[in-house]
């Protein structure tokens with residue numbers, strides 16, 4: 435049974451230690467996070483066209499960016515994703531029965547509106563100018579500064595954007611993670627005390643005291659610092675000649691560190707939980723299929 439332990443975590447970033455695992459398994463989680471974790475993203479945008487007269491001035495729905503580019507930018511805005519409140523359109527309890535074009539209800543779609551005017555010298559329209567039709571779906575304040583377009587005096591933009599649940603394998607906008615990578619967990623091994631003095635004399639972060647009586651360093655965050663420190667005496671440096679691997683790194687069998695960032699649509703922890711759920715669901719289905727055939 436694979437065990438997962440969170441090493442470091444905040445809303446946007448997480449590092450997880452997976453033990454009793456193998457490379458293929460950790461990679462399956464990585465791929466599921468990228469391409470199979472359900473996420474809300476803006477999928478269609480209706481741009482209003484025309485002119486508006488306001489205080490004797492004419493404002494036209496015009497701007498420097500083509501509608502396609504604006505729509506593409508909207509798709510990249512992190513839409514708060516609540517997996518227990520929203521469904522995929524094709525499995526929505528209230529509208530999945532309808533033909534594809536007619537689908538879309540409060541259980542499977544989130545609608546945002548925006549009506550913004552330009553100003554003298556130009557004004558940047560941002561994600562903060564979008565309002566959610568309903569309650570609880572507003573874009574997090576942290577992401578309000580994401581630019582959408584820039585408008586001058588006399589220019590305006592008005593649109594309705596619809597977000598639906600999707601998966602990263604269909605479009606990158608539905609991928610909730612970025613910067614995702616994993617590596618084997620390593621420990622530091624002190625091989626030769628005398629030569630390792632070369633590293634201690636550089637006064638970096640790790641000292642001889644960090645190693646235990648068997649000459650091993652196992653603390654994950656300290657090993658990460660050690661890896662950085664070793665670059666100062668590693669290949670390509672002058673010290674490498676005399677240091678001669680006085681301290682080496684050893685892989686811990688079956689242990690991997692997986693780390694990634696969330697795009698902001700959900701916390702990194704939720705993304706991980708959902709990915710694991712998806713993966714185990716898929717294997718469960720496979721097991722049933724095999725059981726029926728065999």
Ligand SMILES: [Zn+2]
Pocket residue numbers: 523526527528529530537538539540541542543
């Ligand atoms: Zn629906």
